[in-house]
Amino acid sequence: MIAFAFAFPVGRYHATPWGRHANEADAAWPPEPVRIVRALIATWWRKADHERFSKSVLNDLIDTLASELPVFCLPEAVHAHIRAYMPAPSEKKLIYDAFLRLGREAEIIVAWPNTNLAPEQRELSTHLLERIGYLGRAESWASGHIADNWNGETNASPRSADHVQSDGSVPVDIAVPLTAEEWAAQRMLLLASAKRAPKAKQAALEVTLPERLADALAKDTSDWQKAGWSSPPPLRRVVYDRPPVGPLPKSRRPRTRILATEPGTPEVARFVLAGRPQPRIEEALRIGELARLALMSGSGSPPQGFSGRGDNGPQRDDPAHAHAFFLPEDADADGLIDHLIVYCRRGFSAEARRRLDRLTRLWLAHGRADDQGERGRKEWRVALEGIAAPQAFSEASTLLRASRTWKSVTPYLMPWHAKRNFGVVEQIRREVERRGNFPKLVEVGILEQSSLSKQATRFDRIRSRRHLVQPDTLGCFAVLTFEEAVIGPLALGFASHYGLGLFTAIRRESTSTATGFFQQMPP
Numbered sequence: 001m002i003a004f005a006f007a008f009p010v011g012r013y014h015a016t017p018w019g020r021h022a023n024e025a026d027a028a029w030p031p032e033p034v035r036i037v038r039a040l041i042a043t044w045w046r047k048a049d050h051e052r053f054s055k056s057v058l059n060d061l062i063d064t065l066a067s068e069l070p071v072f073c074l075p076e077a078v079h080a081h082i083r084a085y086m087p088a089p090s091e092k093k094l095i096y097d098a099f100l101r102l103g104r105e106a107e108i109i110v111a112w113p114n115t116n117l118a119p120e121q122r123e124l125s126t127h128l129l130e131r132i133g134y135l136g137r138a139e140s141w142a143s144g145h146i147a148d149n150w151n152g153e154t155n156a157s158p159r160s161a162d163h164v165q166s167d168g169s170v171p172v173d174i175a176v177p178l179t180a181e182e183w184a185a186q187r188m189l190l191l192a193s194a195k196r197a198p199k200a201k202q203a204a205l206e207v208t209l210p211e212r213l214a215d216a217l218a219k220d221t222s223d224w225q226k227a228g229w230s231s232p233p234p235l236r237r238v239v240y241d242r243p244p245v246g247p248l249p250k251s252r253r254p255r256t257r258i259l260a261t262e263p264g265t266p267e268v269a270r271f272v273l274a275g276r277p278q279p280r281i282e283e284a285l286r287i288g289e290l291a292r293l294a295l296m297s298g299s300g301s302p303p304q305g306f307s308g309r310g311d312n313g314p315q316r317d318d319p320a321h322a323h324a325f326f327l328p329e330d331a332d333a334d335g336l337i338d339h340l341i342v343y344c345r346r347g348f349s350a351e352a353r354r355r356l357d358r359l360t361r362l363w364l365a366h367g368r369a370d371d372q373g374e375r376g377r378k379e380w381r382v383a384l385e386g387i388a389a390p391q392a393f394s395e396a397s398t399l400l401r402a403s404r405t406w407k408s409v410t411p412y413l414m415p416w417h418a419k420r421n422f423g424v425v426e427q428i429r430r431e432v433e434r435r436g437n438f439p440k441l442v443e444v445g446i447l448e449q450s451s452l453s454k455q456a457t458r459f460d461r462i463r464s465r466r467h468l469v470q471p472d473t474l475g476c477f478a479v480l481t482f483e484e485a486v487i488g489p490l491a492l493g494f495a496s497h498y499g500l501g502l503f504t505a506i507r508r509e510s511t512s513t514a515t516g517f518f519q520q521m522p523p
Contacts, residue, residue: 003111003147004125006031006135009272009338010383011104013077014097015136018175019231025081025096030072030156030242031135034175034217034235036110037062039135040128041218047131047276053124061121062214063180068112069238072156075106079245099139100245104272104385109147111154122146133276141274141381156242169241176238183213183234190233201228208233267347268400268489269356269387271340273328275380278336284328284410285460287380288498290362291326291340295355303352305344308497321435322346325491328499329399330409340382341399343489348387357384390487402485403505408447411456411475412501413494424476431492432480439484447477463495470494479506 015028015035028035044058077100085092117125129144136142159171178186187209194205204227210216216234224232273279279287296302308323322345329339342356363379386392390400399409414427425444432441456475463470472494480490480503493501 001111001113002115002117002122002125003109003150004036004129004144005147005150006108006110006142006144007106008102008135009104009141009143009274011102011106012099012140013102013108013136014099014139016098018235022098023096025098027079027098027100027245028136028174029077029100029172029245030074030174030240031108031110032174032176033065033070033110034177035136036070037065037177038217039132040065040125041214043128043132044124045218048124048127053120053127057120057124059212059214061117061124062177062217064115064117064121065112066177066213067179068115069158069176070110070112071154071158072240072242073109073111073152073154074156074243075102075108076243077102077245079247097139107147109150109152109154111147111150141272141383156240159239159241168244170244171239171241173237174240175235177213177217178234178236180213182236183216186233187211187216204228265347266343266345266390267387268390268393269342269348270385270393270397271342271359271382272385273338273340273362273380273382275378278338279328279380281328281330281335281337281410282459284337284499284502285463285495286364287328287337287340287362288326288495288500289464290364291328291342291359292324292498294359294362295324295326295342295352298355300351303349303355305346305348305352306355321497323497324352325489325497326499327399327489327491327502329397331397339385339397341397341489343390353387356387359384390489398504399490399502400488401505402487403507404482404485405506406480406482406486406488406490406503407506408477408479409502409504410500411459411461412478412492413461413470413475414472415494417471424478428478428480428492438486439482441480442483443479443481445479445481447479459500461495461500463498475500 013027013029013031015031016022016024017026017028018032018034020026041058041062044053048058079098080101081096081098084095084097086095126146129146132142132144134140134142135144177183190209191206194202194209197205204223208216208219208223208227208229210219213234219232221232273287292306295306305322305324324342324344327341327343328337329341330337331339344352348356359382361379361381391402393400394402412424412428414424415431416422416427418424418427424446428444429441432438456477459475461473461475488503488505490503491497491499491501492503495501
């Protein structure tokens, strides 16, 4: 048995059923096996290591996956759509963008119960699933992996004579690839038929009939249309039974979102960040600066919470740091930034909320080659998860939990010039005291560079702002222990508003008596 798992970070799955028009506002569910194998083929052509995995390995993998109809374990989904007008020179056209709304932690399992992959095919599957960018349409940001030892129950399978239809299941017609043997036989018949076609059309037909199944499935839709096929030759239709999908969830769950509606109450806006290549955690400072720049841009004056400027100019003498922090996050600890936290201790104004809701991308234009040798524009997409009090995100983020012990994620840079008896430890203690609302700082431990997997010198540590006095350009890592639990986020030192000096909770503790950055500001 082999099983793949697909997750959708934004909680949406976009896919128009094969052979249907997008304006019918329907969504393919379960994901059609043809889409899955075509996604693997496209990922091999665009992102795979061709020296490690040859084309013959891909051909064999596709033949193996096509040899059996897969079954699915589908999470609960809600059918939704967005209506929009596409601009046209003379007449605007109404279009429908249909999608299925899933839980952000939900996974789709697709399994081949009687199929086993050869070791090289399994390695290639892992390689491709790690690099897959989307499944369905391009809006369906997706990640995938092999679901090892999965033994759950399936709820969508092909209908057959010995198949017992469950109560409430819905039949659906989906596209699946032919097996390699079926394609070989079908191809011979179609080639013979193509010989009888007019000379002008023979070439277009033969282009769509390559010998290997993987090559046939890789053909562009325009090639099939040009050849005049009413349905792609390597596809067939199979009836599956699946759970129903409705306009509302089956049951109402208790709301976990904790709204911060009182004036001065702290709030967090948490975003999912995706793109290729994903930024490394060492680039936290650069991503934090880009996030602030994106939220500051646009018409009108930027909110004071983002700009850090009041009626009398910059809020430099604000030890409580009431304006926003822009904190990149590596939630799955793989070394890559996958989330962005915007935290404001006084809460967000109406204009700030509007800008947060409209933020969809971060981009960086550079003329010189970066570490990967790439030039030009880099762009990352972001999607807002929600705006709520910090403790509403404690399940998903270790940066927003309650803990007595906190450890550096990014280097701490001293905000003042070092002097005798006023080094790193003394400056951390003074900054904690000046912030206010913190319990007593019991211990400050400075970690040795050799004990860390990422040294401070590998991080971006220089602000892009010119003529800025920077007392510390090296940085260090630390472990802080408080007398009582503190709720994050916890960011200290120089450039802490942009992701430096960021700490993560080591042990999760109760928030009933916790204090910290989340405390409401005095009026």
